[in-house]
Amino acid sequence: MSTESVDRYYPGLEGVIANETAIANVEGKEGAGGLEYRGYSIEDLATGASYEETAFLLLHGDLPTSSQLREFDGRLRSSRTLPLPLVDLYRQIPSSIHPMDVLRTSVSVLSHYDPEVNAPPTDHAANVRKAERMIAQMATAVAYRERISKGLDLVAPREDLDHSANFLNMVNGQVPSETMRRAFDLSLVLYTEHELNASTFSARVTVSTLSDIYSGIVAAIGTLKGPLHGGANEEAWKVLEQVGSPENAESWIQDALARKERIMGFGHRVYKTGDPRARILKEYCTRLAAEVGDDRWERIAEPIEQAVTSQKNLPPNVDWPSARLYHYMNLDIELYTPIFAMARVAGWSAHVIEQLDHNRLMRPRARYIGPPNREIKPIEQR
Ligand SMILES: CC(=O)SCCNC(=O)CCNC(=O)[C@H](O)C(C)(C)COP(=O)(O)OP(=O)(O)OC[C@H]1O[C@@H](n2cnc3c(N)ncnc32)[C@H](O)[C@@H]1OP(=O)(O)O
């Protein structure tokens, strides 16, 4: 055993290169902090690719041709229904349980009904098919549970709608405007992949034991839920709500900074000069605020953004604007993180498949800092 491995310790694994990947690059040009999926810049994908095309890119390695896209999209559209026992389960689970917890359970239940449940965990082609089914079914799972917990009738998936329009229709019972559909789709494109973030890492660790893809995704959902990671989009909305009015924003943020509070939706482990996804989404927030005819939340967000960026040198991350974007779509605040998960499942799956294609067990070391060489005293002397 090498002693060097325990001498070098990186709290939070900051800066540690834990694996190689061909899926995403967060280094950007000359290490300046940018984002690419399989070599395509996020700015180009944001304007030139749908969520379906981006998910295909992540899972299959390149952007689809038109016939590949037609087939892929057809597979997604025809896989949207849920097994009935899962829908029945939603009627049993108390409506107070957070949708992110229910989504974690849902993916576990979906695994039992997958037609290839017994395929070997390293079967690449079966894993891609399972990933496609999860992309399609997780959207329905989030929407169905939302409607059931609110006592509303279910809105069945519609095969004539794309992934984003169908999801918004299943949740809101209304086909979205083209501006809303486009903005939602863009948010899924931006959320779908981000190199070795905590949830992706946890999925890769899970399958590195040769466990199955569903177990990897369940682990990832549990990891995404925390407010330092995906759960931050829900927390970012709570900040805006607490501030309440544009007039209150400046004094609220100065007080919070003086109390050394962590402002959710700001800061990032990798991006120190700004998250490129936040810049893109902010523009769409402005457009949607205009469409709904209410710019109050933009006017609350702006002074907070200015203060945290200039005084703490912490620019907003993707979760800061996405909270407003989803609010403009009339989506319940507790759906923000499940939506992140239903987008990220394509990226998680690509990583799980990459891990299983070139697997080595992930097993780092810990530096022991407890007491040494203790002797067991008889129980009456302890
Ligand atoms: C999709 C995503 O997952 S993006 C991230 C979403 N998470 C959030 O928005 C939660 C808020 N942000 C944070 O907590 C952090 O910026 C993280 C966890 C995202 C990254 O943190 P790291 O780079 O590891 O920094 P770490 O948590 O060690 O903090 C370093 C210092 O910056 C401060 N800091 C970091 N983020 C923030 C913040 N959002 N607000 C105020 N202070 C902050 C910390 O308090 C700490 O200060 P200290 O040294 O005086 O104790």
Ligand SMILES: O=C([O-])CC(=O)C(=O)O
């Ligand atoms: O990369 C990270 O640490 C978190 C993040 O932005 C993401 O997962 O999208």
